[in-house]
Amino acid sequence: MQLKDFKLERYFGIHEFTAKYLLSSSDCDGYTMQDVLNTATVDELERWNKLQLGYTESEGNPLLRQAIRPFYKNADLDNILVASPGELNFVLMNTLLTANDHVIAIAPSYQSLHEVARSIGCAMSYWLPDEQTWEYEPEQLECLIQENTKLIIINFPHNPTGAYLSEAVLLRIVEIARTHGIYIFSDEMYHKLTVGELPTLPPIQDVYEKGISLWGTSKTFGLAGLRTGWLVTQDKTVLRKILAFKDYLSICNSAPSEILSIIALNHIEQFLDPNLEKIKRNIQYFQEFADAHTDYVRFIPPKAGSTAFVELHIPETSLVFSDKMVAETGIMTVPAEMFGFDGTYIRVGFGRAILPEILERFSDYLKTNYTA
Ligand SMILES: Cc1ncc(COP(=O)(O)O)c(C=O)c1O
Numbered sequence: 001m002q003l004k005d006f007k008l009e010r011y012f013g014i015h016e017f018t019a020k021y022l023l024s025s026s027d028c029d030g031y032t033m034q035d036v037l038n039t040a041t042v043d044e045l046e047r048w049n050k051l052q053l054g055y056t057e058s059e060g061n062p063l064l065r066q067a068i069r070p071f072y073k074n075a076d077l078d079n080i081l082v083a084s085p086g087e088l089n090f091v092l093m094n095t096l097l098t099a100n101d102h103v104i105a106i107a108p109s110y111q112s113l114h115e116v117a118r119s120i121g122c123a124m125s126y127w128l129p130d131e132q133t134w135e136y137e138p139e140q141l142e143c144l145i146q147e148n149t150k151l152i153i154i155n156f157p158h159n160p161t162g163a164y165l166s167e168a169v170l171l172r173i174v175e176i177a178r179t180h181g182i183y184i185f186s187d188e189m190y191h192k193l194t195v196g197e198l199p200t201l202p203p204i205q206d207v208y209e210k211g212i213s214l215w216g217t218s219k220t221f222g223l224a225g226l227r228t229g230w231l232v233t234q235d236k237t238v239l240r241k242i243l244a245f246k247d248y249l250s251i252c253n254s255a256p257s258e259i260l261s262i263i264a265l266n267h268i269e270q271f272l273d274p275n276l277e278k279i280k281r282n283i284q285y286f287q288e289f290a291d292a293h294t295d296y297v298r299f300i301p302p303k304a305g306s307t308a309f310v311e312l313h314i315p316e317t318s319l320v321f322s323d324k325m326v327a328e329t330g331i332m333t334v335p336a337e338m339f340g341f342d343g344t345y346i347r348v349g350f351g352r353a354i355l356p357e358i359l360e361r362f363s364d365y366l367k368t369n370y371t372a
Contacts, residue, residue, distance in 0.1 A: 001119045001120060002119055003115060003116070003119045004111075004115060004119070006111050006112065006115070007111060007337065007338045007339075007340070008110070008111055008334060008338040008339065009111075011334060011335075011338050012334075015326055015332040016332070019326050019330050019331065019332035020330030020331070021329070021330055021331040021332065021354065021357075021358045021361065022332050022349070022352065022358075023331055023332060023333045023346075023348060023349065023355075023358050023362065024307075024332060024333045024334035024346060024347045024348060024349050025349040025351065025352055026159050026160075026190075026219060026306055026307050026347070026349050026351070027218050027219050027222065027224045027306070027349075027351055028219065028222035028275040028278065028279070028306060028351030028352070029222060029278075029351065029352055029353055030222055030223065030224060030225055031221075031222050031223060031271060033260075036223070036260050036263055036264060037263070039263060039264075039267040039270045039271075040263045040267075041266075044259075044262065044263050044266065047063075047259055047262075048256075048259050048260075048263075051255060051256060051259055052255070053255055053256070054255070055251070055252050055255075056252045056253055056255050056258060057252065058243055058246060058247065058251060058252050059077075059078070059080070059081055059082065059243060060080065060081060060082025060083075060230065060253060060258065061082070061253070061255075061258040061259075061262070062077055063258075063262055064082055064228075064258045064261055064262050064265075065077045065080040065082065065230075067261070067262045067265035067266055068080050068082075068230050068232070068265060071203070071215075071265075072203055072205055072206060072213070072232050073202075073205075073206040074206075074234070075205070075232050078236060078239070079205070079232055079233060079234060079236065079239070080230055080231070080232050080239075081230060081231045081239045081242055081243060081246075082228065082229070082230045082253055082258070083229060083230075083246055083249075083250060083253060084216075084227040084228070084229055084250070084253075085189060085214060085216045085218065085227075085229030086112060086229075087229075087246070087249055087250060088214055088229050088230070088231050088242070089112050089113065089116065089185075089187070089214065090112065090116050091242045091245045091246060091249065092185060092212065092231065092238070092242055093116040093117050093120060093151075094116070094120065094245060095238070095241040095242055095245055096150065096151060096183065096238065096241075097117055097120050097122050097150060097151060098120065098121075098122075099120060099121030099122065100148060101117075101122045101123070101148055101149075101150035101151065102122060102123040102124075102125065102146045102147075102148045102149045102150065103117040103122045103123070103124055103125070103149070103150065103151045103152075103153065104124075104125045104126070104127055104141065104144045104145070104149060104151070104152045104153070105117065105124060105125075105126055105127065105152075105153040106126075106127050106136070106153060106154050106155050106158065107126035107127065107128055107339075107340075107341070108160065108161070108309075108336070108339035108340060108341040109153075109155055109158075109159070109339065110155065110159055110187070111338075111339070111340070113153050113155060113187060114126070114153065117151070117153070122150075123146075123148075125144040125146075126144075127140065127141045127144060127152075127154075128140075129161060129163055131343070133300065134158075134161040134162065134163045134300050134303075134309065135163065136158075136163055136165070138169055138172045138173050138176060141173060141176065142176050145176070145180055145182070149180060149182050150182065150183060151182065151183045151184070151185060152173070152177055152182055152183070152184045152185070153184075153185045153187070154173070154184060154185070154186050154187070154204075155186070155187040155188075155189075156170075156186070156188070156190075156201060156304070157190035157191075157193055157194065157302070157303075157304035157305030157306075158190075158304075158305060159189070159190065159305060159307050159347075160307045160308070160309045160334075160339060160345075160347040161300070161302070161307075161308065161309045162300070162301070162302020162303055162304065162305050162307055162308045162309070163302075163303060163304075164194070164196065164198050164201070164302075164303035164304035164305070165198070165201060166198060167199070167201055167202065170201055170202070170204075170207070171207060174204070174207055174208045174211070177208065177210065178208065178210070181210070182210070183210045183211075183212065183235075183238075184204050184208055184210065184211045184212070185212045185214070186203070186204035186205075186211060186212065186213050186214065187214050188203055188204070188213050188214055188215045189214065189215060189216055189218065189219050189220075189229075190219045190220065190304065190305040190306060191203065191215045191220055192220050192268075192272055193219060193220055193272075193275065193276065193279060193304060193305050193306050194276075194304045195276055195279050195280040195283065195304070196301075196302070196303045196304055197303075198303055198304060203215070203232065205232045205233050205234060209234050209235070210235060211233065211234075212231055212232075212233040212235070212238060213231065213232045213233065214229060214230070214231055215229065215230060215232075216228055216229030216230065217229075217261055217264055217265075219305075219306060219351075220268075220271075220272060220275070221264050221268070221271040221272065221275075222271055222275055222351070223260070223261070223264055223271070226254075226257040226260055226261055226264075227254065227257060228253065228257050228258070228261040275306075275351060278350070278351060278352075278353060279306050279350045279351055282350035282351070282352075282355045282356075283301055283302065283308075283350050285355060285356050285359060286299065286301075286308070286348060286350065286355070286359070287299065287301060289359045289362075289363065290310075292363075293363065293366065295313065295372035296312065296313055296314075296366045296370060296372065297310055297311065297312055297313070298310070298311040298313070299311075302350070306349055306350050306351040307347050307348065307349050307350065308347070308348050308350070309336070309345045309346075309347055309348075310345060310346055310347075310348050311343065311344060311345050312344045312345070312346060313344070313370075314344050314370060315370075316344075317335070317337070317344065318333075318335035318336045318337060318343070318344045318345055318346055319335045319336075319337045321333075321335065321344070321346070322334070322335040322346060325365060328365070329361055329362075329365050331358060331361060331362060331365070333346040333347070333348075334346060334347040
């Protein structure tokens, strides 16, 4: 297995904690420890204060899985497995796939969604959107299927484009996969971050017996520091294999993170509602910015999620642009190259309260350095 560098994470590794302004974060502002504990009931607080810092259940604290269960249909505790999102993605691919398999992955995408499968030796095909609309067509997905296609990897709400589907289109994808006996891994890290017209999609595990859903606390809840994620699927064999693999990695989760995650899940609206309002407001701000800067940017507002992929009218690559801007202004952007995508795009994130201030500086920078 030869994993290539995770470009996006390496780029964040260089700039995230030194750049003054982050224009491209996909998560919402992180809540504080106090925010979480303030929402806790008396019982939850007691559980927190009396928490013993020993090992916890490998599958995830049963109370945490109990808190996750109501978000899914027909899920028992043994349909749920908790670990960090990246670990779950990595282990799922390594237990489900071999070098003889063909995999179809949504693109552009968060690199681990395709790189792990590629590193295992799988033949890869990429399901691409229409660049004018960021729409993904199920018919194009169907054309990519081969005899040995084992897995389809999707991600809606989509990072980075903000693409989303209607339920009818999701069910069409399920029908296609079912006809060919293909698993669907659905990265639902941005689940419920839906401020557009399309209603929230059901998790794939609710609508497909070979569907595997991934969600966690990083994006929807604004609690990335907990590192909590979970897989839910009706296919318990898949989960059993992942659990056996996990014994070689984290073994179990961080006990304090599990308790804080339980509190967050039990009071989801306290975390989600302010995030939705912030994202909605910031999309409006960015729309006004884009309207006032049509010579510089082309903006397709996200249909869901917390990010958009914005085209810049610049004479250089987006990597050169991003490197220069962070050096000269302290504004960090994520260029298209971090998603292995051609074109002069940058990701813009809507989950941070500071966005309007960044946009003022971004506007000055564009007007000073680029001709309209
Ligand atoms: C689509 C997608 N999946 C998975 C992850 C990983 O989530 P986490 O940061 O909680 O490990 C991210 C993070 O940006 C993401 O955008």
